[in-house]
Amino acid sequence: MTKKKKNQLWAHWGLFVFIVAIAGWLTSDIGPAGIAALSGLSFLWFLFQAPVPCGALNRGDVEQCRNNGRGVLRGCRIKQHQWQKLKAIVIRRRWRQISAELFPNATTSLASVGAVIALVSSLIGIVKTFIG
Incomplete structure (x- = not known):
């Protein structure tokens, strides 16, 4: 396997973890604590590392940036875009x-739907771990 293919697979590690967590719910082999941990990792991947378009607003708030971004809450390589979405969610309500x-x-x-599913899965796993 070439280095480029390995890097492309590594960029999607959170998706593989998400699939394992969902399979854990279906088979009950991992246990609720393991599912909660895997779902939490995939949730963080969706928010901060999933390969998605940047989507930050360019100057004039007319069109969105089409550069490759990282995660639902992060932007692209442009410094002003990097945390624009997260700031918008925290500041604007x-x-x-x-x-x-x-x-x-x-x-x-x-990616947003995957993050919501991973968050719910993680919360359910945590509750099932403490309740039994």
């Missing part, structure tokens, strides 16, 4: 703007 930033296209929408 308008649900319409938040949903427009988290679901602007199919790729980012899938």
Whole structure:
């Protein structure tokens, strides 16, 4: 396997962890603590490392940046774009703007939905671990 292919596979490690966590729910082989840990890791991957378009607003707030970004909450290589989405979610509290930033296209929408599923899976795993 070439180094380029290994890097491409490594860029999607969180997706593989997410699939293992979902398979853990279906087979009950991992246990709730393991599922919670795997879901938490995949949740962080979706938020901060998943390969998605940047989507940050360019100057004039007219169009969105189309550079490759990392994660639903992070931007691209441009310094002003790097944390623009996270700042917008924390500072602005308008649900319409938040949903427009988290679901602007199919790729980012899938990453956002994956993050929500991973968060719910992690929370359920934590509750099942402590309750029994």
